Amino acid sequence: MFSKKKKNDIEDPIMGNTADEQVTNVQAEESADAASTPEEAQPELSVEEKLQQEVAALNDKYLRLFAEFDNYKRRTQKERVELLQTAGKDVIVSMLPVLDDFDRANKAMQGATDVAPILEGLALVHHKLKSTLAQKGLKEMETLHTPFDTDHHEAITNIPAPNEELKGKVMDELEKGYTLNDKVIRFAKVVVGS
Template sequence: MFKKKKVSGTEDNNKMTDHTKEQDEIRDEIAQVNESTVNTKDGEVDSSENELSEVDKLKAEVALLNDKYVRLYAEFDNYKRRTTKERIELLQTAGKDVIVSMLTVLDDFERAAKAMETATEVAPVKEGIELVHHKLKSLLNHKGLKEMESKGKVFDVELHEAITNIPAPKADLKGKVVDEVEKGYYLNDKVIRFAKVVVGA
């Protein structure tokens, strides 16, 4: 009887050891599953974090480029307004220096007009008018104005405007300017007024 009990006790011990082993194995499997799950979650978090950081970078780049574009557009708009204003001011004051220089001639004409009111002789008045005329021509020549010599020249549509044709007084005046009704002028070698002429036919 004693032997049987001993054997029975050994079997119970073996059963308990097997049961413990099974529990340990189950615990190990659960731990492995939990560890793989955690690793998988960590990988997903890392991936999502990388994606978020890329999106943030792209958003920052877009914001920077947009800021640069807005600044460039504003600078160009300011430049356009400034140049338009300068052009308008230039057109308004383009002839300022010429007008200012001609004020002295205007003063001379006013003095000549007052002198003519009390003048008893024609010669001094005529001389004064000639001096003022010479002063005006000299001033305009200094500004680049030049008279066009037309009389006796071959008629040129680029320089002359024919008022009429008349029979040429001489054979060599056919097709040439016989008379000049209104002078033509150059400004810095560019025609600013055509000469009105009479052409020999």
Template sequence: MFSKKKKNDNEHTNMESHADEQNNTQPVDQANGENVNETPAETAAELSAEEKLKEENAALNDKYLRLFAEFDNYKRRTQKERVELLQTAGKDVIVSLLPVLDDFDRAHKATETATDVAAVREGVQLVHHKLKNLLVQKGLKEMESINTPFDTDLHEAITKIPAPNDDMKGKVMDELEKGYTLNDKVIRFAKVVVGS
């Protein structure tokens, strides 16, 4: 009885090993786990595909490094241009003010020897007018503050005084220092006296 069972077990084991052999028809090289029946063309195709991937990877890496270097150069260049711009930002305004400065120098010389005050006053007014026109061309505007409602975005209140009538309450009664805008942006608040 034991011998029959042993015989059946052996047959069962032989059948399993025969089925495994049928499923795995390609012999395997025990040293490196590769199929022995693989053709050299298949191996070459795998190597060429691997080489192509390595070449693509190297090309992409090179492209990335070039883009990074180009961006770094761009940052340095724009930073240098920004510094140069800040250093020479007012150059055109200064150059345009030089004729006014020359006029003031001439007016100063004229006051030393002038006997007619009216002529000197007229010359100073002309220079003042020339300076104002030049600044207006550059975008500078004076604020009109007197008799306007007090606005903290435009005015700086120095003091409050009693208003002569109810209409002047909360309005600018006097201007101690003019306010200016440059291209519609406030660059100096008007210092004013407000009615209360």
């Protein structure tokens, strides 16, 4: 009933394999490892050939980088041109209602006999224009009776000041100055007291 087990037929309690099976498995793994290792049949590259391959790889990398940069330059230049063409679009669109009001005022002036309503309408349109431009960041400079400042004013002429307090200050404003987002876009043309 009981068969005699050979010395190598003892089962491994962990793997459940006999010693002969374990030896066979190890031999199969070794032959598989030997088959997967690269064969030594590939010829060794000389130093010169390695350097030539490296130079070719670097040249390819350089050409790709140069092409990428050239594409980037073209793309940004195109975007810049498009931006310049449409930069004032939002300002123009916001000014269209003011233009419509001026057209209506023009029509009303043609058949009007009373001047008061026309003046009132023009004052309203003027106020609307100023408020629209103010929303876009345009501010009018306050110049009268302020000290002359070459960063904001352009002196047209000097006149004698009526009193000592007005010397070196703006006496009159010939053309208003404007700032856009706190940057001067037009200097105020002024008369300075001396």
